[in-house]
Amino acid sequence: MIECSHLSKHFGDVKAVDDLSFTAHKGQVLGFLGPNGAGKSTTMKMITGFLPATSGNIKVCGIDLAEDSLAVKNKIGYLPEGAPSYHEMQVGPFLQFTARMRNIPSARQQAAVDSVVARLNLNHVYYQKIDTLSKGFKRRVGLAQAIIHDPEVLIMDEPTDGLDPNQKHQVRELITAMSKNKTIILSTHILEEVHAVCDRAIIIARGAIVADNTPTEMEKMSRYHHAVSFVADLNTELLNKIKHLDCVRDVTYNARLKETTVFPSQGLFIFDEISAVLKREGVQVMSLKMEAGRLDEVFRNITQPIQKQEAAI
């Protein structure tokens, strides 16, 4: 469990984190979302004890960071932004070194190294210098060092940044598998990732929490929630006909994708009615779906006004 209360961090005049409070529970994958410079990394650095807070309190697994930072650090695995340090070391020896630093009993160290090497597909770079690895492999080495001691709490700053689609998928599966008995916080700019792995999302803007909910509940705030989208060749006449249905608030058409989206009047469920119209009119539909809502739109709606205010200051 992670408990942050009234956490603030100032860098001179910059309020990077401004009176932030939340609790993350065991078994939960909490996603930090927010525009660049919102304060996500700074918050993570404070939780992991890498940066002192200007004010506020942090408890990890019931231990107060200010009272026993070493005990807190022992509970945490941390994947910072960018590449792991120790660029001159080879991957295998670096992980062996990490296993020792993490106080894994010597008889179990190599097994711990082998386990993370296998889980993150690092076999064929085992003897390669970290410096010479591609960005994605550096990220995977970073992840390996973060989980090598099977920590109770895992803090990851953009864990899938730089990974290819296969590796992204694999790392997300790994996070989900690990989540059952850990408390996990990750930051991401990839909104599909929030869906794939997070059961709760906090949107941070200008150092403060501006939304805190499950991804599904956040999607309900989107105007796309319960909209009906379909791909078909549609003439203007039919488009207008749909637009003027009582149950319809608005219609958009994306000519490149040949995708029409029909937005319902307040709170209505229009899937059956729209599919009936298309059938009646003999439209050949390539795909038809009811939208859950779009997180990217919710994100924009919440954060853009704040960014505009910021720009005006």
Ligand SMILES: Nc1ncnc2c1ncn2[C@@H]1O[C@H](COP(=O)(O)OP(=O)(O)OP(=O)(O)O)[C@@H](O)[C@H]1O
């Ligand atoms: N060491 C530092 N000294 C001065 N300012 C800093 C320092 N670290 C962060 N900041 C500032 O604090 C604010 C928050 O930065 P932070 O890195 O936490 O944002 P972020 O949400 O992680 O952004 P991104 O999505 O770009 O990674 C920014 O204005 C940043 O410039």
